[in-house]
Amino acid sequence: MQSTTSQSKLEEAKKIFTAYLERKELRKTPERFAILEEIYRRQDHFDVESLYISMKSKNYRVSRATVYNTLDLLVECDLVTKHQFGGNMARYEKSYGYRQHDHLICLDCHQVLEFCDPRIQSIQNMVGELLQFNIKHHSLVLYGHCQKNECPNKKQPAEKKNG
Amino acid sequence: MQSTTSQSKLEEAKKIFTAYLERKELRKTPERFAILEEIYRRQDHFDVESLYISMKSKNYRVSRATVYNTLDLLVECDLVTKHQFGGNMARYEKSYGYRQHDHLICLDCHQVLEFCDPRIQSIQNMVGELLQFNIKHHSLVLYGHCQKNECPNKKQPAEKKNG
DNA sequence: CTCGGTGCAAAGCTTTTGCATCCGC
DNA sequence: GCGGATGCAAAAGCTTTGCACCGAG
Numbered sequence: 107m108q109s110t111t112s113q114s115k116l117e118e119a120k121k122i123f124t125a126y127l128e129r130k131e132l133r134k135t136p137e138r139f140a141i142l143e144e145i146y147r148r149q150d151h152f153d154v155e156s157l158y159i160s161m162k163s164k165n166y167r168v169s170r171a172t173v174y175n176t177l178d179l180l181v182e183c184d185l186v187t188k189h190q191f192g193g194n195m196a197r198y199e200k201s202y203g204y205r206q207h208d209h210l211i212c213l214d215c216h217q218v219l220e221f222c223d224p225r226i227q228s229i230q231n232m233v234g235e236l237l238q239f240n241i242k243h244h245s246l247v248l249y250g251h252c253q254k255n256e257c258p259n260k261k262q263p264a265e266k267k268n269g
Numbered sequence: 270m271q272s273t274t275s276q277s278k279l280e281e282a283k284k285i286f287t288a289y290l291e292r293k294e295l296r297k298t299p300e301r302f303a304i305l306e307e308i309y310r311r312q313d314h315f316d317v318e319s320l321y322i323s324m325k326s327k328n329y330r331v332s333r334a335t336v337y338n339t340l341d342l343l344v345e346c347d348l349v350t351k352h353q354f355g356g357n358m359a360r361y362e363k364s365y366g367y368r369q370h371d372h373l374i375c376l377d378c379h380q381v382l383e384f385c386d387p388r389i390q391s392i393q394n395m396v397g398e399l400l401q402f403n404i405k406h407h408s409l410v411l412y413g414h415c416q417k418n419e420c421p422n423k424k425q426p427a428e429k430k431n432g
Numbered sequence: 433c434t435c436g437g438t439g440c441a442a443a444g445c446t447t448t449t450g451c452a453t454c455c456g457c
Numbered sequence: 458g459c460g461g462a463t464g465c466a467a468a469a470g471c472t473t474t475g476c477a478c479c480g481a482g
Contacts (some may be wrong), residue, residue, distance in 0.1 A: 133436060133481055154471080169439040174472065175482055190353040192408075194447070199399055210402055221396050225388050230411055233384050239373055243412035244356075250404035296456050298462060332464040336447080337456065357471070358446055 115203040116146040118202045119185050123203065126183040137168055141176040145186060151197045151209075189249060191218070208246040215257040278366040279309040282348050300331055305337045308349060311370040314360045314372075314381045326411065354381070354410060371409040378420040 110118075123142055127134050144161055145152075158173050177198060180186035187201040191211060208226065210219040226246055234241040250258075286305055286409075290297050306326055308315075321336050340361060342351035351366040354374060371389065373382040389409055397404040414420075 135437060135481070137438070141273050157321050167439080170471095171440080171473080172438055175437080177270075190355055194357065208399060210396060212402070213405065219400055220403075221400065223392050223396065225392055225407075229386050229388055229409075233373060233386065233411060234413060237373060237382055237384065238416045239375070239382075239413040240416070241373075243359070244377065244409065244411045246389075246392075246407065246409045248396060248402070248404050248407045250397060250402040253401045253403070296461060298456070300463070330464080332466095333446095334465080335463055338441080338462080 110203055112146070115200075116143060119146055119200070119202045122183060123180070126179070132179070138176050138179070140166055141168070141173060142180060142185065145180070145198070146200050147213060148200070151189065151191075151199045153195050155195075155196050155214050157198070157252075188246065189247075192249075208248075210248045210250070211255060212252040213249050214251055215254070217254075217257075218253065219252075273366050278363075279306060281345055282363070282365045285346060286343070286348060289342070295342070297373070300335050300341050301342070303329060304331070304336060305343060305348065305401040308361070309363050310342070314352065314354075314356050314362045316360050318358075318395075320361075352408065352410075355412075371405070371411075373411045373413070373415075375420060376412050377414055378417070380415065380416075380420075 120139065123139070124134060126132075140161070141157070142263040144157060146165075148157075148160075154170065154177065155172055157168050157177075158168065161168050161173075162180060177186060177188070181188050181198075185200065185202045188200050189197045189199070189209070191197055205222060206218070206227075207222045210221055211217070212219075226244065229240050230244055233239070234251070282305060287297060289295075289379065290301070303324070304320070305327075307320060310321075311323075317333065317340065320340075321331065321333050324336075326330050340349060340351070344351050344361075348363065348365045349361050352362070352372070354360055354361045354372070368385060369390075370383040370385045371373055373384055374380070375382075389407065392425070393404050393407055396402070
């Protein structure tokens, strides 16, 4: 049962993006749609540079400026989500047709896992009510040590003083 | 009943920092303690530049390099917490003797509010158990529109198409 | 044809690094 | 006095901006 395949999500996303561009009276340039396609082909939490590189490596002629500009548009129409996972560089992921989720990041190998918990929505509602905020979105990230063998710091570094 | 005043928190923090420096065999330089004091005097969620500027304006001779270096040490011994609230620049706040809390940020005026909810701890525990992670800390930030009069975008811009 | 969008490179900002000097231990 | 820590400035890394050209409407 794949009622919504990766491909159909891309098609839906294109329609949404088109409608958004029309509503804002922005131009439907090939670069904008190429970037949207590249993003929906990806599965990871990517940064701007890696998206730029992967388009360049396919001989697509784009500039970083356009990638940044288009990402802003895609974030604004909710087709892409932007994250600040702690480094100095933003990370992005496609978000149309994917369940709302939060993230878990390994402090050692930096892998990113996803999880869902309905309580976050309740907290969001409750706090918004309590503090009189009209909450639009949230960011929850848990940081810890994973237990994979590939992970560089698998064994907890046991508090060594000077021996 | 102010069993722990702001002043006594600073004193406690100094002891913890001293112990930490000794344990790590690092030097107890005046700059390090001056930075700790300045941080514990502050009440806001500050960035490096504003901490640096406020020390400079008091004619204290410090460099950004030392501020960055010391902040790393303070974060490592849990006297200061580092946040990435979405911009490209990190924000910090003192954390010794203050209750664990999360943040709510106005998308318009960027004010930062704090709130507590015990359910976050449960989520953290549950997810760590489920995904086999040894979770060390988390970051939950809610973004929304506040309802203060001072706020620049007080009135919600009602989806205007073209007229 | 218009003027918004693009590519490229330069500039901007935050953070890190190199090196001579300084001072805690 | 030794070697870690500091101050300063230069460099690095991510993002934004300026400008001439291009192409969507």
